[in-house]
Amino acid sequence: MKGGVDLGGTKIQTVIVDDRNEVVGQARRPTPTKGGPEAITAAIADSLREAAEAAKVATGELAGVGMGSPGDVDGRKGTVANAGNLSEWKEPSPVAKTLGDALGTKVKLGNDVNVATTAEFELGVGRDHKSLLGVFWGTGVGGGLILNSRIWLGRGAAGEIGHVVVKRGGAKCPCGRKGCMEAYAGRAAMEAEARRRVEKGEKTKLFELMEQRGRERLTSGIWARALRNGDDMAEKLIDRAVKALGCGIASSVNLLDVEAVVIGGGLGVRFGETYAKRIKKEMMPHLFVDDRPPTVAVASLGDLGGAIGAALLIRP
Amino acid sequence: MKGGVDLGGTKIQTVIVDDRNEVVGQARRPTPTKGGPEAITAAIADSLREAAEAAKVATGELAGVGMGSPGDVDGRKGTVANAGNLSEWKEPSPVAKTLGDALGTKVKLGNDVNVATTAEFELGVGRDHKSLLGVFWGTGVGGGLILNSRIWLGRGAAGEIGHVVVKRGGAKCPCGRKGCMEAYAGRAAMEAEARRRVEKGEKTKLFELMEQRGRERLTSGIWARALRNGDDMAEKLIDRAVKALGCGIASSVNLLDVEAVVIGGGLGVRFGETYAKRIKKEMMPHLFVDDRPPTVAVASLGDLGGAIGAALLIRP
Structure with a gap:
């Protein structure tokens, strides 16, 4: 099983999917409008834990967590910067590491629109x-x-x-x-x-x-x-x-x-x-x-x- | 050596290039404004013979001739259709075969803009x-x-x-x-x-x-x-x-x-x-x-x- 996060300006949507990419757990919460990357990353971790609980899995047992984010995403460095719609999120924040440490699994970042496009291409109407x-x-x-x-x-x-x-x-x-x-x-x-x-x-x-x-x-x-x-x-x-x-x-x-x-x-x-x-x-x-x-x-x-x-x- | 043809609405430009794609012969003539594909293909063959003469090669000795054409180009069938800027050229004309027979070598067709883009990418300012x-x-x-x-x-x-x-x-x-x-x-x-x-x-x-x-x-x-x-x-x-x-x-x-x-x-x-x-x-x-x-x-x-x-x- 693995986790997925869609970080938006309004809400955080998380899922746990099984090996056939079927959703086996999900959770959603509003994106914190203050507190910057720290508060937002903590909310993401909480949401993932909730989704994992629904899927009856511990986050540390996941093969990993992927996150789609707005802003300038550097997948290799694991950072997000200039996320204009998010609270106090201008400087690059090492969200892959912070979130990975909180969850006990590896975290990979991608651009929100690109991961959504890939999903429709691989699993959705574009397949x-x-x-x-x-x-x-x-x-x-x-x-x-x-x-x-x-x-x-x-x-x-x-x-x-x-x-x-x-x-x-x-x-x-x-x-x-x-x-x-x-x-x-x-x-x-x-x-x-x-x-x-x-x-x-x-x-x-x-x-x-x-x-x-x-x-x-x-x-x-x-x-x-x-x-x-x-x-x-x-x-x-x-x-x-x-x-x-x-x-x-x-x-x-x-x-x-x-x-x-x-x-x-x-x-x-x-x-x-x-x-x-x-x-x-x-x-x-x-x-x-x-x-x-x-x-x-x-x-x-x-x-x-x-x-x-x-x-x-x-x-x- | 090989030949190249740029078929335009106004002119036919032909070249002979050597193995390093250097131009070793060239010729140009106006595109016939009547007589349809037959007249145009004959003019292309003439122009190629002239370019080949300048390069001191017989057209039959060329490794082949490529042609960039306007209209609907079917590279596999070797036909061009709907070349709106060319005389009486609506129906698919088997120009690869006609030209190949006239020159004694194989002819391959491509879209005029795409071959010009490829040239700039491989040999020109885009390299x-x-x-x-x-x-x-x-x-x-x-x-x-x-x-x-x-x-x-x-x-x-x-x-x-x-x-x-x-x-x-x-x-x-x-x-x-x-x-x-x-x-x-x-x-x-x-x-x-x-x-x-x-x-x-x-x-x-x-x-x-x-x-x-x-x-x-x-x-x-x-x-x-x-x-x-x-x-x-x-x-x-x-x-x-x-x-x-x-x-x-x-x-x-x-x-x-x-x-x-x-x-x-x-x-x-x-x-x-x-x-x-x-x-x-x-x-x-x-x-x-x-x-x-x-x-x-x-x-x-x-x-x-x-x-x-x-x-x-x-x-x-």
Whole structure:
């Protein structure tokens, strides 16, 4: 058995998988918003212990634990730096060693998006394909590439599909640049745009729903609820996001001609097949070879894909 | 020794290279504008005989001839179809066999952009890199990808960087779609835009220069001459092209994180280093990782790159 961790800005998801990579234990908790790497690493260890208990295994008996992390991940050194969404996590933190010592097993690190892409490729909806583009539609828009059955990292930073430009000189992106796909499709950018429109006097139930649900952010669930309520602004902003996704993904397919596109992430998984179809429809007018478009499918491992993919970092 | 052919819409360039891939003979002639595949294949054979004569070799003694072609190239079947820029060349034509019979040697076919990219990777400015993006800036904008020291073809149509979108809903592209990089940067699209602006009453010397030089199209040389003359419209349209190239190439680098970008093609080679620098400058604001941008260099094999790369299709 081995462990897997998906470290996100909002939550920590852990799993224990058996030798066939089936999930035999899992646990989840909120990511500590203060206390820096120390507090976060301690929370990860606790979550793993809980998952291990559910799987009736001691963490020290695991073949190892893999962790998918945001930020600059150095797999060889076992460090994570510049994790902008995490509390006080700028300097490289030796999380592989700290966590390994706490659990009594070896820990391997990988990039969160890449491990989630690998999981879909090896175990999920991408398993019949040799090349695929993973698009993780959430707070930001991340991307992972499988080419020739292997993850493509470039010089270490490949896959930034969120920053493929869809409109030169267009909307401001949270990254500071202009016209990126994420500037239209990322949940953070969409929330900022919704706030700007409210300030201009436009109406929406988005923030009312947010307060009713006791949230501080427009989560995927709140966007989904607003759509069900027929909220006009939510519909417009999601439509704008889907168009940007279609355009940026089509550009990427024109460049790479991959067999499949896998849509994951908080919004991607929440919105599911209906929206995968809408994204594909928006891709079509931009596909250079449009008589054999790639398969476009929702990540089948759902929420657990990141943690399962992280466990795959531990090879026999 | 082996032969190489670069079949273009305007000209046929042939070379004979020795065992170290040095050019020992070359010939060039205009691509026949009528007579279909038969006339074109005959012209290719003539050009190869002339190049072989210069290299003091009989075509039958060559280890083989490689040919880079536009259109749908089927390397295994030895056919080319749908070569839109060539006379009456829609149906698959068995050019490998026809040409091989005429020359008394085997003929292998490849995609024109991919063989030119391979040439720069193996022998040209890309030879110190393991991953590169070739951008061929000419009548259209073609792209070739080397990833992990091998050409990446996807499902056969990878590399269409000309149809990476730089502005959703933007300018009409010769391909019929909207907002493609080629809609702003391709020579055909630039000429169409220049004609539209002239019809609206804007002034330019572009078409006067074209007539003086006895041309029917705005060739790379005419654009270069207009720029030297300080022609305002030429400057604006080239500037627009450079901005689109910078944006589309940066998007591609964000996705692939390649080590190098090689700028080739008629305009790319003609405009040279100064414009490669300008393209890089326009890439910078869109690069997600901007502290280590890829090398951006002009194709060092110049005009002969396509034919030399085609010769590389013949392996010992």
